[in-house]
Amino acid sequence: MASHSWVITDVARGIALDELTLTSGVTSAVPKGVSITKRTLRGGLQEGVDVVDIDNGRLRFTVIPTRGMGIWRAWCDNIQLGWQAPVHGPVHPKWVNLWEPSGLGWLDGFDELLVRCGLESNGAPEFDDKGILRYPLHGKIANRPACRVEVSMDSETGNITVRGEVYETRLFFTKLKLATEIRTTVGACSLTVTDTVTNVAAVPGEMELLYHINFGPPVLEPGSKVTLPIQKLAPRDPIAAAEIDRWDQYGPESPGKPETAYFVQPLGDGRGQTLALLHNEAGTNGVRVDFNIKELPCFTLWKNEQPVCDGYVTGLEPGVNFPNRRSFEKAKGRVVTLQPGEARRFTVEITALVTSDAVSTAREEILRLQTQAPPEVLRQPCLDWSP
């Protein structure tokens, strides 16, 4: 059989492996140079965090079942993808109080390369007219554990896959299931996340979803640039508007500099495929994030140009919505309704670009997509467009 799979966690069947190591030395199902490892982290904020490490021989990355199947970091050749947050994560959700009255408790666990924001809600915290928190920053899914985790190796295609299931359910309220497949191929520089979100209730349900994909050094440095094919772009607020002429550039580490964000309606090809590119000043390394605007029509660029100790980082964030308050997104028609049993699929690919050629190729793809229309860059905030 070409494909082998190993169940790491299956709560329904009482399976929960503490450790697992799969290498060619352990099983003939795994090619030389490849490893699939499951560990349980110990100590500090990491105590009890389950992680799955995948090494395809060139690209390594760490998946975090305990944090909703997020991806902690990736490494390809000499390039690290991810960032250094002010917390030393990955952080177990028991240390994260999403319901802190400020609505910002989510930040205490935020240090991943890829973190999903959702599923019932994401975006800025929302308060009622008495000032009471109703939707905390970026929702719950990143702080829920997977109840099923499986890895598989297909020796024919060379595909290595981590599958996970995470539920965001409550009696009388939202009941959504996230099933993810995180896949890479032996020797490749990319990983693909394919998520299926299903409404497992007998009544219609609503969802928001945004992929908060974050990069710090070495890809991000003063002089780095971000590019994507743009139909329309607008600054989120006056602070971002004031810097609209350098929205795609990154400056030096600036203590206390406020974060900025830009909302983008990207252009895609005939099937909706598109990509965003981030690269260093010299254009010798970078990263591309491929996605589909039919699945994820809203793209947010988040920039935090504070010093590394305060999180020098940028987020490339495709989503079904923009990260505004949930009621605002709902009013704009950017909250998704799922009928009973209905599922939606979302695919995001992250590729480490380790040569100038790879960076150039991505830039050319973007330029080609941009030929459909000139980019409309608004100088003032405008949150009204429909996806």
Place this chain on the structure above:
Amino acid sequence: MASHSWVITDVARGIALDELTLTSGVTSAVPKGVSITKRTLRGGLQEGVDVVDIDNGRLRFTVIPTRGMGIWRAWCDNIQLGWQAPVHGPVHPKWVNLWEPSGLGWLDGFDELLVRCGLESNGAPEFDDKGILRYPLHGKIANRPACRVEVSMDSETGNITVRGEVYETRLFFTKLKLATEIRTTVGACSLTVTDTVTNVAAVPGEMELLYHINFGPPVLEPGSKVTLPIQKLAPRDPIAAAEIDRWDQYGPESPGKPETAYFVQPLGDGRGQTLALLHNEAGTNGVRVDFNIKELPCFTLWKNEQPVCDGYVTGLEPGVNFPNRRSFEKAKGRVVTLQPGEARRFTVEITALVTSDAVSTAREEILRLQTQAPPEVLRQPCLDWSP
């Protein structure tokens, strides 16, 4: 010696067994066919949950020390007692934020057959006039861990007992101790919960307590019926009032149907003993809950007739109070005051009825108790009566 006991957890003495298995193969103290097992669950929301499984040869059930000595599920012959919640529990309290501003965080851990609501408060969340949560739904006790757990086997009586101690204490505030004995007998179809709640403070304290005992399929199905000897019954609200003529019946799975609840003052025998019966449409299986109205004068019937995926479930709920806001119950005289050192005892018995005869016997007992007075079924909400 006829009785043997084994300490599973005793924090004061530094004892905390990760696993324990007692069968006739392991110790002569345990009869053939009987087993007493302690496990620690792993994975997902269950990670780190301690459970004690009792099998008396006919009835099996799972006690959850980590969740305040609740009872997860029971099985007797081919009948399962309990229900399928939208969470995959038992859920570790670290995933349950009781203080979520909605007051409904408790729902995230709710999937048991028997869950105690209390001890300082239970019932609907209560907010102050600024909208700030003061008493969260159903209180704290179900999300506090036992600090002492012991099992015992009496070879003379055939009694198998799980004992546990759970504290709900805070400096300057409520200081209550729950000591529970959960007992069954070799070959029996029932289990008995005997709780003692003690005010361990040097000043008077207050308590509420309600046993949320929940059943889904197969005992609950369209056509199932609930019966108990009634002095007075009233719907909780207009929604329940609109269905007052079928308060004791269960309809088909109905997507989005609002929950209903009925408040009952039951009739008891000379010593206060009474029972509630739930059985399937054919009357071939069911469950009875025996309790004493001198201990637990307030009975709530909770019905959720939504589809199984949204929790098709009913609660038979004897309590010292009704599950209204705490201040309301206090005003109605249904919050209990305990003097320093004072203790109150509460007993609830759950019996699986696995034959038509057993169902009939229970029904006849109820009819006999009902002969004392005709049932007074109010058609409109009335929350004023005193116990």
Place this chain on the structure above:
Amino acid sequence: MASHSWVITDVARGIALDELTLTSGVTSAVPKGVSITKRTLRGGLQEGVDVVDIDNGRLRFTVIPTRGMGIWRAWCDNIQLGWQAPVHGPVHPKWVNLWEPSGLGWLDGFDELLVRCGLESNGAPEFDDKGILRYPLHGKIANRPACRVEVSMDSETGNITVRGEVYETRLFFTKLKLATEIRTTVGACSLTVTDTVTNVAAVPGEMELLYHINFGPPVLEPGSKVTLPIQKLAPRDPIAAAEIDRWDQYGPESPGKPETAYFVQPLGDGRGQTLALLHNEAGTNGVRVDFNIKELPCFTLWKNEQPVCDGYVTGLEPGVNFPNRRSFEKAKGRVVTLQPGEARRFTVEITALVTSDAVSTAREEILRLQTQAPPEVLRQPCLDWSP
């Protein structure tokens, strides 16, 4: 080499020992009669709490890395230092919800001999004008785990040291690092806590810090007395003012008696060194807390004379501030500003006094310091003074 060290936890390097036992039987680096032990507590509220036990041959004490490197209890000869809280701790922070709307969730974990209150804030909970909690009681640091723990033994000096690092950081907000050294010497009756708090952000940061050092029986008993060299003392509120004439005395266990607190500006010697003394009625045992008013200019005396079951306890509490609402302390100039990278050091020594002579010596030291000026004891609350 005279000094040996052992790393217990180092998250950055993936080290987290579950157990460690160092005695003369295990390593020649440790003298006879001395032991250094690392355990992980199990069961109840203690489940998963890491503790380090130090026994210098005379003084034993337990450090709690999981609770921000607090000190649980100490024992010297026949004297226990610490108190019996209404919780059975040490309590894992997962059971402590700092953000409970009352602001008092911190109490659920409070049972230590020494607990740090801080670092962003401490003192009474502070609410905004909508009644929403902004700073919870006593801050976060006691409920954050250490990410690095190391013990060392210097065979030349006889010094035994536990070092730990705890971070209180959040993206866009406060970023403080606590590095502590808790040191004792073979055969000594004292332990010294030396803390360094560093602002690890690139922008200025603020801090509060108070050492909540708590004693119950046997040192505290009816007739016990507290002494320290006083420049100025004031009651915190009218309740404390009403008892100003016995501010330094402890009465019988009194059910329901409200807590009292006194704010003190102590006198120190030329270098700022000072001490507070608590001793039993007979003056045959007690404890002294040495500190420096240049580091910790504000001393709070906290008295809870309720019965032991409700926590008969007093706190000797040197701090950079008084435990009032943060904004109040800020207005009074008692919140510390740290420039980027700036560090402050704080030292507190706790000594068990096991003889009348030791008690007398401490009392004489205090009298000598008091000769600088007569104590100014205000009869009414006065919160205005600057440190």
